Amino acid sequence: MTQEHKFGMVALLGPPNAGKSTLMNAYLGQKLAIVTPKPQTTRNRISGILTRDDAQVVFLDTPGVHRLRGRMNRFLLDSAWNALASCDAVVLLFDAALYASKPQMFDKEAEPLIEPVRGCRRPVIVALNKVDKVKDKAQLLPFMQRIAEQFPGCEVMPLSALRSQGLDELLDRVLEHLPDGPPMFPEDQISTVPMRFLASEIIREKLFMSLRQELPYSTAVEIELFDESGPSVRIAAAIYASRKNHKGMIIGRGGQNLKLIGQQAREELEELLERKVMLELWVKVKEDWTEHPGFLRSLGLGE
Ligand code: GDP
Ligand code: MG
Structure with a gap:
């Protein structure tokens, strides 16, 4: 008798900052999706593949769902809804610690999710994350x-x-909802997203962490060269700023900030690729790129 094997796609959905990327990374035991304390860090749909003897699960990490206008935000939302449409089950994640102290935030954050989730006709499990921060569990009752x-x-x-x-x-509950099926990916494959793209995400994370609150949202990273043919991997990436003065802030005095971004990104890239990495970073100005459809597409934002 053959052992039962499950295969399925699981969308991780929820408001920004709920911990979706942290959850996916925890399941994979590896950092794939970028995690920062700043909302709106996840821009594209990142996938992570969990392979066990009895199951293969493709997690679809998504940008947080919220009510924001602008072309880029529409792309972000589309990518969340696409994940909902292509999955077998949904984990809807909320920040329980936030609602324990501010119960009224639940209605605000849940509101844009209600209709799409109710209409998706897929099994949905609601996960209350960050319970480590909730001392008095009775505080969870009103929003439960x-x-x-x-x-x-x-x-x-x-x-x-x-x-x-x-x-x-x-995960046990999620697996109950997944169909039987053979694994679709080799066991050593960790994502359906190309390495080149994961590399740009790592650089973007270091960039985000180095900038002041308001700047990250108007910056983007594009990989211009990704060459694995030599003994080390050569990567050249452009960082796009939407204003001239932002370029100076990204580079920093004497180039210090950019140097730090490059150093931190290189270390993490070497871990991910298990090879030596040579990384070159450039900063370019592209005004109002967040509203430019062609440029957004070239970054993989939007179909
Ligand atoms: P996302 O926007 O939903 O992908 O959220 P992230 O995974 O980027 O996490 C947002 C922030 O919440 C980060 O600072 C995480 O370290 C933090 N976080 C995520 N999960 C937990 C948790 O279980 N407990 C606590 N205390 N913090 C968490
Ligand atoms: Mg995220």
Whole structure:
């Protein structure tokens, strides 16, 4: 008798900052999606492949769902809705610690998710993340009630993606909803997204972390060269700023900031690629790129 094997796609959906990327990275035991304390870090749909003896699960990490205008934000939302359309099950993640202290935030953050999730006709599990920060679990009760009203019939599970608590329990429930099927990817493949793209994400994370609050959203990274043919991997990347004065801030006094970004990104790229990396970074100005459809497409934002 052959052992039962499951294969399926699981969309990780939720408001910005709920911990979606942290959860996916925790399942993979490897950092694939970038995580920062700044909302709107995840721009594209990043996938991560978890391979076990009895199952292969493709997690689709998505940008947070929120109400924001502008062309780029529309692309971000489209990518979340595409994941919803192509998955077998949905994990809807919320920041339980936030609602424990500010219960009114739940309605605000859940509102843009209600209709699409109700209409998706897929199994949905609601995960209450960051319970490590909630001392008094009774604080969770008011919005658990709201969850039951807004997402009727969904299972609700507490977890801490950061502390890896409740992860096995959540995965067991998810697996129950996935169809039987053979693995679709080789066991050593960690993502369906090309390395080249993962590289640009790593650089973007270091860039984000180095900048002041308002700047990250108007910057982008494009890989211009990704050459694995030599003994080390050669990568050249352009960082796009939407204003001339931003370029100076990214480079920093005496080039210090850019140097630090390059150093941190190179170290992490070497870990991911398991090879020596030579990294070159350029800063270019492209005004108002967040509203330019062709340029957004060239960055893989939007279809
Ligand atoms: P995303 O926008 O939903 O992808 O959220 P991220 O995964 O980028 O996480 C946002 C922030 O929440 C980061 O600073 C994480 O370290 C933090 N975070 C994520 N999960 C947990 C958790 O279980 N507990 C705590 N205390 N913090 C978490
Ligand atoms: Mg994210």
